Amino acid sequence: MYLMVFKQGQAALSASLTAISGMYEDNLYLSNLYEYLEQPVEAETGTLTQGALPGDGLRFEHVSFSYPGGAHVLHDISLHLTPGQSLALVGENGSGKTTLIKLLTRLYHPYTREDFIRR
Numbered sequence: 001m002y003l004m005v006f007k008q009g010q011a012a013l014s015a016s017l018t019a020i021s022g023m024y025e026d027n028l029y030l031s032n033l034y035e036y037l038e039q040p041v042e043a044e045t046g047t048l049t050q051g052a053l054p055g056d057g058l059r060f061e062h063v064s065f066s067y068p069g070g071a072h073v074l075h076d077i078s079l080h081l082t083p084g085q086s087l088a089l090v091g092e093n094g095s096g097k098t099t100l101i102k103l104l105t106r107l108y109h110p111y112t113r114e115d116f117i118r119r
């Protein structure tokens with residue numbers, strides 16, 4: 001009888017310890033999340049809702065990019081994609097495909113050739 005109660009107590013204690021360690025782990029993820037959410041957001045500039053030439057498509061004119069403190073990832077890229085046109089982007093791992101897409105969607109700001117030379 002006492003042994004059973006002791007075993008139950010042991011199981012309950014072990015479950016509590018597991019729960020506490022889980023909470024500690026979750027808290028680490030949460031602190032990352034809060035740190036991320038506290039990043040300052042750049043103020044929006046301009047009011048344009050479309051480009052200078054609507055229907056022209058997407059253009060890259062001598063676009064270069066490097067990550068802060070990193071090597072130059074893209075160098076002097078020019079392309080013109082017309083609406084409805086498909087383009088396959090092929091390259092080795094780390095060659096800059098994702099970076100190019102992030103620039104296209106303006107998640108990153110491109111460098112102009114002049115910025116690039118100045119660095």
Ligand SMILES: Nc1ncnc2c1ncn2[C@@H]1O[C@H](COP(=O)(O)OP(=O)(O)O)[C@@H](O)[C@H]1O
Nearest residue numbers: 067070073091092093094095096097098099100
């Ligand atoms: N956030 C980042 N900070 C610093 N360097 C990065 C970052 N993201 C990618 N890179 C570097 O930029 C290069 C291009 O990466 P990426 O655009 O992800 O290539 P791909 O999508 O073609 O595999 C790689 O050398 C990669 O290490």
Ligand SMILES: [Mg+2]
Nearest residue numbers: 094097098099
């Ligand atoms: Mg990628």
